[in-house]
Structure formats: structure tokens, C-alpha cells
Amino acid sequence: MPDTTYMVVDPRRDHSLRVPRPDLTVEHGTPNACNGCHSAKDATWAANAIEQWYGRQAQGFQRYTDAFSYAERDAAEAGPSLARIARDASNPAIARASALEALARYPSPRSIDAARKGLIDSDALVRRASIAALSPLPPAQRLILLAPLLDDPVRTVRMEATSVLADSTGEATMRQLTAFKRGAAEYESAQLYNADRPEALASLGNFYARQGRFDEAHSQLQAAIDLDPEFVPAYVNLADVLRARGRDAAAENILRDGLQKVPDAAALHHALGLTLVRLDQSSEALAELKRAAELLPANARFAYVYAVGLNSAGKKKAAVAEIDRALKYHPDDRDLLLAAVIFRRDRGDIAGASRYADHLSRRYPDDSDAAQLARELRAAGK
Numbered sequence: 001m002p003d004t005t006y007m008v009v010d011p012r013r014d015h016s017l018r019v020p021r022p023d024l025t026v027e028h029g030t031p032n033a034c035n036g037c038h039s040a041k042d043a044t045w046a047a048n049a050i051e052q053w054y055g056r057q058a059q060g061f062q063r064y065t066d067a068f069s070y071a072e073r074d075a076a077e078a079g080p081s082l083a084r085i086a087r088d089a090s091n092p093a094i095a096r097a098s099a100l101e102a103l104a105r106y107p108s109p110r111s112i113d114a115a116r117k118g119l120i121d122s123d124a125l126v127r128r129a130s131i132a133a134l135s136p137l138p139p140a141q142r143l144i145l146l147a148p149l150l151d152d153p154v155r156t157v158r159m160e161a162t163s164v165l166a167d168s169t170g171e172a173t174m175r176q177l178t179a180f181k182r183g184a185a186e187y188e189s190a191q192l193y194n195a196d197r198p199e200a201l202a203s204l205g206n207f208y209a210r211q212g213r214f215d216e217a218h219s220q221l222q223a224a225i226d227l228d229p230e231f232v233p234a235y236v237n238l239a240d241v242l243r244a245r246g247r248d249a250a251a252e253n254i255l256r257d258g259l260q261k262v263p264d265a266a267a268l269h270h271a272l273g274l275t276l277v278r279l280d281q282s283s284e285a286l287a288e289l290k291r292a293a294e295l296l297p298a299n300a301r302f303a304y305v306y307a308v309g310l311n312s313a314g315k316k317k318a319a320v321a322e323i324d325r326a327l328k329y330h331p332d333d334r335d336l337l338l339a340a341v342i343f344r345r346d347r348g349d350i351a352g353a354s355r356y357a358d359h360l361s362r363r364y365p366d367d368s369d370a371a372q373l374a375r376e377l378r379a380a381g382k
Contacts, residue, residue: 018033018060018062019059019061020032020033020034020046020050020058021057021058021059021060021065022034022035022043022044022046022047022050023043023047023050023057024065025043025046025047026043026044026047027069028065028069030065030069032046034046034049034050062095063085064085064091064098066081067081067084067085067099068098068099070082071102071105073330073332074105074300074330074333075331075332076332076334076363078102078105078106079103079106079111080110082102082103082106082111083099083103083110083111083113085099086099086100086103086111086114086115086118087113087114087117093121093125093126094125096121096123096125096126097123097125097126097128097129098129099129100114100118100126100129100130100132100133101129103115103133104132104133104134104135104136107136107137108366111133112137114133115130115133115134116130116134116145117130118133119131119134119145119148119149124152124154124156124157127149127152127157128157128160131146131157131160131161131164132160132164134146134164135164139167139168139170140168140171142164142165142168143165143168143169143171143172143176146161146164146165146168147161147165147176147179147180149161150165150176150179150180150182150183151179155186158183159183159186159187159190161183162180162183162184162186162187163187163203163207165180166184166207166210166211167210167212184207187204187207188204188207191203191204191207192204196227197227198224198225198227198228198234199224199231199233201220201221201223201224201227201234202220202221202224202231202233202234204220205217205218205219205220205221205224205234205237205238205241206221206237208220209240209241209244214241214244214245217241218238218241218242221234221237221238221241222234222238225238225258229261230261230262232258232262232265232267233267235254235255235257235258235268236255236268236271238254239251239252239254239255240271242254243275248275248278248279249279251275252272252275252276252279255268255271255272255275256272259272265295266291266292266295266296266299266302267292269288269289269291269292269295270289270292270302270305272288273285273286273287273288273289273291273292273305273306273309274289274305276288277309282313285309286306286310286313289302289305289309292306293306293322293326297325297326297329298329298330300326300329300330300333300335300336301335303322303323303325303326303329303336304323304326304335304336304339306322307319307320307322307323307326307339307343308339310322311339311343316343316347319339319343320340320343320344320347323336323339323340323343324340327340332363334360334364334367337356337359337360337363338360340353340356341353341356341360341377344356345377350377350380353377354374354378357373357374357377358374358378360373360374361374
């Protein structure tokens, strides 16, 4: 039983006796019990040894690795795989809840259907995660689906529903408004109980901001910064509040203050770049977006935004190069693939654009726009 270090500081032997899956290590890079001891050997050696012993790869009882690995890599299979885990009631609640939370990044009819079913699950973990999975829906749809959860018997479920509905009560009935106000009081109480943590103050600030209570949001987010001057999310969220009020210059100052405290925070450089775009400071904006992409080269969104900025600035070749670099980390990311197609098409590289368009349509067979784009490029290349 080799030890595992928990919470960075706590090495211990956890007495976990799992079915070794070195075959998954080969495919996904996950750890396995064999190589935990036989560290001088590689996972292929371990996988071959197991197959020689049993004549097959022992599967065990946990079938989640593929789905969560796909999600981590933003692979096209992530959405369908996570939805299958979420819908299968034979899976443990914690696995279904984890799949539902991850599904928020992959909105589709399939994921929405899985989350809707999860709202009435007997396990509170699944109900709470289902609320998070439905958060990308438009406000009116969220209100219809989630308002009943404001009266859930479990407090954490009620709080999650309240948080997700913060900007969705415009068409609420009197009964729904009453339930939301009751939930809001409960949510505020919980955050204030933990007011010695910047995360709680930032959560409360964001809750107020989604309701349009910008003065109160500003106050809580500033309090989070005062409590922990290196808490990056508070700077980003406060800049968003200032942007919503048309105060981009003040947002710039907040973000620069944050960078003085945490100069290598990629999120701050990215947010500052977007703010400078709105302030018509294009060259400075591009430099900040570049810095964010350099600090977190595996972040698909940062790379995509930087590449769009390069393309808009007329640096077409550099834009294509940045997209291609990001695709090495996220070969199935839809936005990156779409940019790879459009940037090449606009440069006159129809053959290259067609290759990426075909890949996009193969990986996302239900995407009619991708299929149409692939057909148009094939026709243009004839």
C-alpha cells in the first residue's frame, strides 16, 4: 500500500484495494495500483502482465474513467459519456452527481434531459448537481424547471437553486418570489457565517450582482479583496460588476491592482485584455491576452480569444499558429476547430479549411452547422 499525499501535506496509506487498471493508465494517464509499487516499470508492462495472468483486462466495478477523462480533455465524447453516467441509476450517486456537474460545460438536449431527470432523484447530491447542469439555460426556462427546488427538504439543494435563479425571477409568480426571497435569506446567512473566507464574500457579491444589486455586490467583492489581496476571482468579479455599470476604466484599475499583487495570474491578464479591447486600446489588449495564453497554454478559451484578437489585428498567420498550438491540447474543442476552419478559409487555404471542417463534422455529427460548412468547403475546393 504505497502512500498517497492528501491536501498537499498529509501522506497516508488509505487501505483502498482497487482492481488495478494499468490499461487505463496507458490510455488516459490515470494512476494504477500495480505501478504504485512497481515504479521502475511502465503501465504497458503492467497491463500486459494482467492480460497474461487472466487472459483479459480486469474491468472492476468503476466505469467512469473514460467519461471524466474525455471531459478533462474537452473531447467530443465527453457530453454523451457523462450523460450516460448521469442517467444510469445503478451508478453511485456521487458518480452521477459528478457527471452532472461536468455536463454544465456541454449543453445539449441529451444533457438537459439527464439533468431534468436528476432534479427528482432521491439523492440530494444528484438533485444539487442537476441544478448546476441546467444553469446554462435561459432565465425563463431555469425558473420553470428549478423553482420547485426552492422548497427542497435539503438546505444545500435549496441554496443551489436560489443561487442559479438569482437572475431569473423577472417572470416569477408571487409564490415563486416568496420562495426565492426565503432562499435568498438562507443563502446570505450561509455566506455571512463564513465571512472570514474570501470565497464566501465573493459568492455573496456575485449573488447580488446577478440580481442587479451592484452597490452591495461591489461592497462584498471589495471586502473579499481586503480580506485576501491575492484572491484572484474577487478582482475578476469586481471588474465584471464595474463593466456592467459602464465603468471600464475603473475595471482596468482594479485588474491592474490585482496584477500588482499576483503578477502571474492568467485570469487577471485575460480579463484586463478584454477590458482594454472595450477601451479601444487594441495593442495593449493583445499583449495582455497573449500573456494569459502563455501563462496557461492549455486553457482553450484563453488561446481562442487571443487568436481571435490576432486575426482581428490582421495577424492572420499568427492567429492560425495560435489555434494550431491550442488544438494540440484540445484537439476536439469546437470553438478552436471552427476558428481553424474560418481562419484558413479566409486566407484562401481551402484545402486546409476543408480538413478541419471534415474533422469538426466527424467529431460532432449532430452539429448541422459543422456539416454544412464542410459541404460548402468541399464544393469550393472542386
